[in-house]
Amino acid sequence: MLKLLFISALLFFQIHVSATAEKETSKIEVIQQLAQGGDAEAQFNLGVMYDRGEGVLQDSKEAVKWFKLAAEQGDTDAQFKLWRMYYNGQGVLEDFKESVKWCRLAAEQGHAKAQFVLGVMYDRGEGVLEDFKEAVKWYRLAAEQGEAEAQFFLGNMYINGMGVLKDSKEAAKWYKLAAEQGYADAQFTLGVMYSLGEGVLQSFITSYSWANISRYNGADAKQLFDFLENEMSMDDISKAQAFSKRCLESNYKNCGS
Numbered sequence: 001m002l003k004l005l006f007i008s009a010l011l012f013f014q015i016h017v018s019a020t021a022e023k024e025t026s027k028i029e030v031i032q033q034l035a036q037g038g039d040a041e042a043q044f045n046l047g048v049m050y051d052r053g054e055g056v057l058q059d060s061k062e063a064v065k066w067f068k069l070a071a072e073q074g075d076t077d078a079q080f081k082l083w084r085m086y087y088n089g090q091g092v093l094e095d096f097k098e099s100v101k102w103c104r105l106a107a108e109q110g111h112a113k114a115q116f117v118l119g120v121m122y123d124r125g126e127g128v129l130e131d132f133k134e135a136v137k138w139y140r141l142a143a144e145q146g147e148a149e150a151q152f153f154l155g156n157m158y159i160n161g162m163g164v165l166k167d168s169k170e171a172a173k174w175y176k177l178a179a180e181q182g183y184a185d186a187q188f189t190l191g192v193m194y195s196l197g198e199g200v201l202q203s204f205i206t207s208y209s210w211a212n213i214s215r216y217n218g219a220d221a222k223q224l225f226d227f228l229e230n231e232m233s234m235d236d237i238s239k240a241q242a243f244s245k246r247c248l249e250s251n252y253k254n255c256g257s
Contacts, residue, residue: 028055035066043070044078051081051090060091071102079106080114096127107138115142116150123153132163143174151178152186159199168199179210180252187214188221195228204232208240209255213247 028049034042047066050059064085070078079102085091086099100121106114119138122131136157142150151174157163158171172193178186187210193199194207208228211221229237247255 035069038069038073040070040073040075040078043067043073044075044081047078047081060085062091064091071105074109076106076109076111076114079103079109080111080117083114083117096121098127100127107141110145112142112145112147112150115139115145116147116153119150119153132157134163136163143177146181148178148181148183148186151175151181152183152189155186155189168193170199172199179213180255182217182252184214184217184219187211187217188219188224191221191224195224204228205236205240205243208232208237209243209247212241212244216244216248 031042031046031049035046043066047063047070048054049056050063050066052058056062064082067078067081067085071082083099083103083106086095086102088094092098100118103114103118103121107118115138119135119142121127122135122138124130128134136154139150139154139157143154155171155174155178158167158174160166164170172190175186175190175193179190190200191207191210191214194203194210196202200206207224211224211228215221215225232240243255
């Protein structure tokens with residue numbers, strides 16, 4: 001009886017797995033047919049499948065082929081994928097200029113991550129002539145769409161006076177926006193600014209709080225902690241810890257000191 005039950009269960013499992021596999025195969029075939037028929041979304045999805053090896057054998061050259069077909073139809077996600085493929089030399093020869101070309105096409109259509117990356121390319125002079133003003137322009141466009149990394153990089157440009165006039169208050173504004181999205185480097189930098197009173201009113205409690213949050217999110221804040229713990233009372237440290245807890249528990253919605 002037990003043997004019969006086991007065989008029945010095994011047969012059910014095999015049938016279920018077979019049905020699932022057939023369903024996945026059918027889904028892939030539909031995507032392939034749509035892609036071959038010129039559907040940009042299907043072309044992009046097929047490119048992702050070849051890029052990751054999902055449902056098909058991983059093949060970077062094939063991924064590039066499908067990304068390019070979608071990108072040529074104006075698909076911004078495909079254009080941004082081509083930036084990465086050319087930048088890293090995946091399925092194509094490494095080519096920073098070609099990488100910038102596709103990144104710019106996506107950025108000019110409002111793709112926030114592409115705008116940020118184009119800013120980085122101008123910042124570093126990769127595939128384009130180094131141009132800090134142009135870097136600031138693209139960082140700002142991405143930052144205004146809420147891209148945390150762009151907000152942090154824009155803050156760096158203001159704090160260092162690169163491509164813009166040095167402005168610590170403006171830097172602090174962008175760092176805070178990134179910090180409130182959980183960006184650890186911005187949280188740590190904001191902590192440093194509060195410890196120095198640069199661009200913000202000096203507050204060791206607020207500084208310690210952001211340092212504490214940044215450490216929770218993976219930043220190395222040891223030197224800042226060492227400084228603050230020598231300057232603060234245990235009562236103030238307790239207040240700062242309570243601030244950190246409240247800020248995290250509210251998902252950065254209640255981070256006022």
